Amino acid sequence: MEAYERIIEIAPNQAVSLNNLAWLLVTAPNEGLRDKARALELAKKAVALERSPVFLDTLAEAFYANGFRQEAVKIIKEAITLETGNTDYYEKQLEKFYN
Numbered sequence: 001m002e003a004y005e006r007i008i009e010i011a012p013n014q015a016v017s018l019n020n021l022a023w024l025l026v027t028a029p030n031e032g033l034r035d036k037a038r039a040l041e042l043a044k045k046a047v048a049l050e051r052s053p054v055f056l057d058t059l060a061e062a063f064y065a066n067g068f069r070q071e072a073v074k075i076i077k078e079a080i081t082l083e084t085g086n087t088d089y090y091e092k093q094l095e096k097f098y099n
Contacts, residue, residue: 001021001024001025001033004017004020004021004024005021008021013045013049015046015049015050015055016046018042018043018045018046018049019042019043019046019054019055019058021039021042022038022039022040022042022043022046022058022059022062023039023043023058023061025038025039025042026039026040026043026058026061026062026065027061036062036065036066037066039058039062039065040059040062040063040065040066042062043055043058043059043061043062044059044062046058046059047059051078051082052082053079053080053082053083053090054079056075056076056078056079056082057076057079057089057090057093059075060072060073060075060076060079060093060097061093063075064096064097069097072097073094073097073098076090076093076094076097077094079093080094
């Protein structure tokens with residue numbers, strides 16, 4: 001997490017680092033490290049820079065963690081439409097967000 005923080009300090013528009021830090025902040029096994037509000041902010045910024053399925057998945061996960069299920073469903077559906085390969089993971093995410 002510290003490495004991503006430093007990268008973002010130096011290059012605030014580095015989409016991969018924004019996305020990866022957002023993912024860690026929303027899914028860290030140690031709940032004490034989680035910051036779902038900041039994760040949502042970072043994920044939104046990453047997606048604004050690049051609308052890739054991976055970044056959209058992080059944004060959907062952050063929406064879901066913050067209680068915005070409808071937004072999570074909408075965003076993961078976009079990831080599914082943009083994914084050119086295997087969509088199994090994203091479909092499982094969609095199912096999780098529905099339930």
